[in-house]
Amino acid sequence: MDTAPQHPGSGPPGAPDYTEVQRSAEFGELRRSYRSFVFPLTVAFIVWYLLYVLLSNYAGGFMAIKVAGNVNVALVFGLAQFVTTFLIAWWYSRFAASKLDPRSTAIKNRLEAADSGSGPSGGRSGAAENEEGEA
16 A cells, blocks of 8 residues: 655646645635635525425414415415525526636636646547547
């Protein structure tokens, strides 16, 4: 068993140093942007969901109020859970496309550009070479 300590850059020659990327300001900004959107929205949705559960358990009279016909407040809140889930997913996809994807693509392109001239295959992965050899 190899017990030697791992040092940054101790991977294969020409491989990107992912710990260096993780420590970069560019990656830190990407993570901050992601967390500033996802964490508050997650907390808000959990609170909304727990409110629904607590009202269902402890405010039966309120939840039984008829809104229209046989539709009561509990049914409206339950359906609103589905609506908010889909709205959050849609909102996140727009946020990711406009804020996260360009930043992550820039990081990826920088890594690929740094890796493009290294190694015996000119920076191409072994899988890409294998696919061409089998074709």
